[in-house]
Amino acid sequence: MACSKGLNQRLKEDRISQLPDPLICHILSHLPSKETVKTSVLSTRWRSLWLCVPSFDLACWRLPKINDFKSFGDKFFDSNRFSCIHDVKLFIGDIGLRKGVDDVPSYLMSWFDAAINRKIQHLDAWFPPCSFKMPLRLYTCKTLVSLKLFHVTLDGVEFVSLPCLKTLHLKYMWYGKEANFERLVTCCPVLEELKISGCVNDNAKVFRVLSRSLKKLRIKTRKDDQGFGSEFVIDAPRLCFLRINDKLSEGFILNDVDSNAKVDISLSFGLDVIDEASISSRRSTIRSFLHGISKVRDMTLCRDTFKLICQYSKIEPLPQFGNMSTLRVTFRVSDMKWLPTLLGSFSNLKSLILVWNTNSKKMYFKELRKFNYSTVSECLLSSLEFVDIKTGISGHAAELQLVMFLLMNSTILKKLTVRLNYYCTDEKHIIKTLLDLPRRSTKCKVVIY
Numbered sequence: 001m002a003c004s005k006g007l008n009q010r011l012k013e014d015r016i017s018q019l020p021d022p023l024i025c026h027i028l029s030h031l032p033s034k035e036t037v038k039t040s041v042l043s044t045r046w047r048s049l050w051l052c053v054p055s056f057d058l059a060c061w062r063l064p065k066i067n068d069f070k071s072f073g074d075k076f077f078d079s080n081r082f083s084c085i086h087d088v089k090l091f092i093g094d095i096g097l098r099k100g101v102d103d104v105p106s107y108l109m110s111w112f113d114a115a116i117n118r119k120i121q122h123l124d125a126w127f128p129p130c131s132f133k134m135p136l137r138l139y140t141c142k143t144l145v146s147l148k149l150f151h152v153t154l155d156g157v158e159f160v161s162l163p164c165l166k167t168l169h170l171k172y173m174w175y176g177k178e179a180n181f182e183r184l185v186t187c188c189p190v191l192e193e194l195k196i197s198g199c200v201n202d203n204a205k206v207f208r209v210l211s212r213s214l215k216k217l218r219i220k221t222r223k224d225d226q227g228f229g230s231e232f233v234i235d236a237p238r239l240c241f242l243r244i245n246d247k248l249s250e251g252f253i254l255n256d257v258d259s260n261a262k263v264d265i266s267l268s269f270g271l272d273v274i275d276e277a278s279i280s281s282r283r284s285t286i287r288s289f290l291h292g293i294s295k296v297r298d299m300t301l302c303r304d305t306f307k308l309i310c311q312y313s314k315i316e317p318l319p320q321f322g323n324m325s326t327l328r329v330t331f332r333v334s335d336m337k338w339l340p341t342l343l344g345s346f347s348n349l350k351s352l353i354l355v356w357n358t359n360s361k362k363m364y365f366k367e368l369r370k371f372n373y374s375t376v377s378e379c380l381l382s383s384l385e386f387v388d389i390k391t392g393i394s395g396h397a398a399e400l401q402l403v404m405f406l407l408m409n410s411t412i413l414k415k416l417t418v419r420l421n422y423y424c425t426d427e428k429h430i431i432k433t434l435l436d437l438p439r440r441s442t443k444c445k446v447v448i449y
Helices: 002-014 023-026 033-041 066-076 106-117 136-140 178-186 276-280 283-293 303-312 331-341 361-368 377-382 397-409 428-435
Strands: 055-059 087-091 122-126 146-150 165-175 193-199 204-208 215-219 229-236 241-246 251-256 262-269 300-301 328-332 351-356 386-393 417-422 445-447
Touching: 055 066, 066 106, 087 106, 106 136, 178 204, 193 331, 241 251, 251 283, 262 283, 262 303, 276 283, 283 303, 300 303, 303 328, 303 331, 328 331, 331 351, 331 361, 361 397, 377 397, 386 397, 397 417, 397 428, 417 428, 428 445
Parallel strands: 055 087, 087 122, 122 146, 146 165, 165 193, 193 215, 204 229, 215 241, 229 251, 241 262, 262 300, 300 328, 328 351, 351 386, 386 417, 417 445
Antiparallel strands: none
């Protein structure tokens, strides 16, 4: 009874409040700012602790009244504050912003200045669609490690020095002159990750990504992006991951990438129609790009890019991707006939992942039967070890013929994975048929999901 009473007494104690302020603030930094502020009502000791938390997340929709919004921010970014501010996320809507004014309001400028003075490391700032100018001090901040900007202009930024910046995300920016973008990237000597998403009403035509430290690059545009540049020039010898989802840019020049790089390509070189005639107009740029990625080890191709490459192969031979180990391809079933042509350039391929559309069953099986089973690529005979068919099959003869082609011609295949269609009516029969298919490699396993 005495032990039980003592335990109950200890459970009732406020042991968290006995912790030192720095440790409590560190704990609170892992909570959303809204929850952190709520702790101010716990006791007089906790009333001001949230003001010393090193991270801050303020969104305009949480405080729709401008006076409340400003008052809340002013308290956190108080100039008399001594503790550091490491992580700030600001989502600024139309609240408190005057139409037609591009400069950031003075109260926001004071917040940014306070964050810079308190050695900010991570800044994520979102503005409404207008060309807002950040304080110039931001571009010479020696403590910034991560910078993410949305709807901000670089026009007028003449000097950049970000010695610690490793992550840079730019979304719907105004770059003005081409040199502004190039300067921002090249003046980040330890930059490792760069993400570019769209651009609005800009004059920049060529985006040069020149970096000796960059490891990850993501580029994304949409058809309705206004004024986006017509060409990208990428010179990043340490680049090990490249993702391009671009429907606008007409050219991509890839000068140098790491031989172990992984690329994910959804690219049409600005073409609305992908046919032999239109591809001829981009012949040199496509050739240059294909040679630029020919040394990578891992590649993912979307269906438009797959079609573009295959149509290009009708004009001139594809380069050899002798270093390629893993290939993921998504394509329309009508373009499946080009698969042997593509695989012919991957002599050392070890892993192949296939995805194709099955919208129209009648068209699906008709096109599937057109697949040329007489052409056997070198990789099937010498290097291919794993095949994964992501598209669910229903056991139709044309599908089984494709699976049998892979099994019968892959000499060292270790594993072939297939998936049954969700609407499959005779699963047991299809599974038995798949498992009984002859295979050239005695070590090959057929895995069915």
